[in-house]
Amino acid sequence: MTISRRNFLKAAGAAGGVLLTGGAPAVRAAQVPQTSAGGIEFNGMLIDTTKCIGCRACEEACNEANHLPKPKGSFSSEAVFEETRDTSTGAFTVVNRFPNAKNPDQPIFVRKQCMHCNQPACASACLCRAMEKTKEAAVIYHKDRCMGCRYCMVACPFDIPKFEYGSPTPFVWKCIFCNERQKRGEQPACSEACPTGATLFGKKRDLLEIARTRIYTEPDKYVHKIYGEHEVGGTGWLFLMGAPEEKLGLKTNLPTTPYPELTSGFLYGVPLVFVLWPSLLIGLNYLIKDSKVSEKKEVSHDERD
């Protein structure tokens, strides 16, 4: 899967059955916007996997801040690292442990939670705007609007939204970047709780500079890539990696295309079909009606139904 192929997809999607020339967006420049439509600087989070010690303080803080059910084991237990965990309706962030090829005594810990994409697939998928990207960066969830169709789960490239299958009145749960805390001027609970600075909150533009500086100053320590800078059009959360992404449980095959663009071509075609189809059909209908009438007249002049 390459970029050029994706751009073809957009063009072909625009066809939508008819419009072979439907506006294919130009190849996206490498520059990813760091501000929202309103001109507000996006907030972001920088995760430095080399700094994370796997203390799970972020998990505990997240659990408290979001009033989630307490897990069975204690948050200080390391037994959970035996297997790779996924986020769930009761845990919006989880820390996983991965072996370190460079230094086997120092495993790498990687957090998993919503990436808060600049242009989120879930929000573009949602037909009732239950998933919404705020101007500040958070992708939040409006419980009252959701109809539980789970299209956000199908669309999310990181498989983050989680659905309550065991409930007759289910919701979809995921990290909401502590949106309420951000509005109050506080930082999210997890970054506040992080003792090592492995989770760092700030303006995304600043975080990118910090991340680059770290890579330049310690080129042997990091993979020379900021995960999330370009993936799916850029994400609010950025990862500095101590090992290649495929070794850290991060999705590897993601396009750099923002996901809403995958369907925008098709959606642009909709109004055109709505204008063209009826006019063509009405025209065709009249044309054939007329030709049938003249056929009849030719056959017999006075024979009328």
Added chain:
Amino acid sequence: MTNGTDASAAGAEGKMSFRQVARETIRFVLSELKPKGKMLTPFNVVTGIIILSGLVMIAVRFAYGLGAVSNLSQNYPWGIWIGFDVVTGVAFAGGAYVLCFVVHILKVKKFEPILRVTVLNGFLAYVFYAGALLLDLGRPWNVINPIIGNAFGLSSVLFLVAWHFMLYMICEFLEFSPVVAQWLNWPRARRILEALTTGAVIFGITLSTLHQSGLGALFLLAPTKIHPLWYSGNIPVMFFVSSVFAGLSMVMIESFFTQKAFRDRIGHDLHAAHDGILLGLGKGAVGALFAYIFLKLIDFVHYKQWVYLDTPMGYWYLFEIVGFVFLPTALFLKAIRKRSAKLVQFTAFLTAAGVILNRLNVSVIGFKWYEPVRYYPSVMEIWITLAIISMELWVFRWVILRMPVFGEAHEVVEEKTAEDMEVVTWKASVL
């Protein structure tokens, strides 16, 4: 249609007050609600059991959540209720818009005898299979949110599909409504509704184009999750084109069963023209199949799909393409050349199986094919699906046995009272 009877019927209606008409209609509908024919047939018993137990399972689903009856998981949010009931069911309902185009726009009289039953089938498919969507929604009572305007997700393909489902159901009901008016003996309403038909047809074809392709466009948002042999920027176009032969083959399959089950309801015209109609439908289907093969070929070259062919999913892909696209195309061609209606009908079954396979491959089988633990439907998911199909068949039969769906039906005259006889003669004369 002779003007005399029509006018006298209208005159009779004019003499009756509105209240009288309403009372008559209610009495008539109530009498029609009673079952006709034998109750304890094998079909009734089997489908009856499926429906009743299915309703219990649906109750469990609403009491304890989706997890209680389905195998859906965080990794597989959509199962066969979406992949089969909705995505495949709607493709099969495509016959209605195709035939409406042929009969109402192109004015091909040949297919008129099967138009009503096809529209009825399409309408019921939307009601039941798109209706099955409500079972799959976690919070179905919020389904009105994108309709009433407190939350318009304008960037969502699903928003488009949802609106189109709703509008198209209205269109199809309008297209079918003259038959209902005829059944209720409302000649004036029938004339008004018939005048609306062309508009409904044009709007319906537009909506169908968009939501048939829209169902495919839903999957554009999962480029990394759908197997590269099925993921394509052309999914919307392929879904639209395949809905043409899916719909047409469903019309042929449906006629195979109705010819057997409702022999006495089918008019002389349809009996006589049946083979010719089937061959015509086969020609339509083979045209769409060629277009589809062409689209598949473009994808094959553009996405360099041959690199995946020598894998298990590749063999599965070849199975679908060779067995259920190429083979039906060849068989349709052979049937048309030999003018064999039987072979056309057989090929229709093959084509329909191929459409099921394709829709499931995109939405379920090829979705996250890389996961170690795969989704497969639970017994209850399949059971509820069967219950929905059974319910649809019951409603379909109810309508067929009462409304003049098949044109000039042989009425069972002996059992009718004198009063009913009048209705029968009137109905016959209208036709």
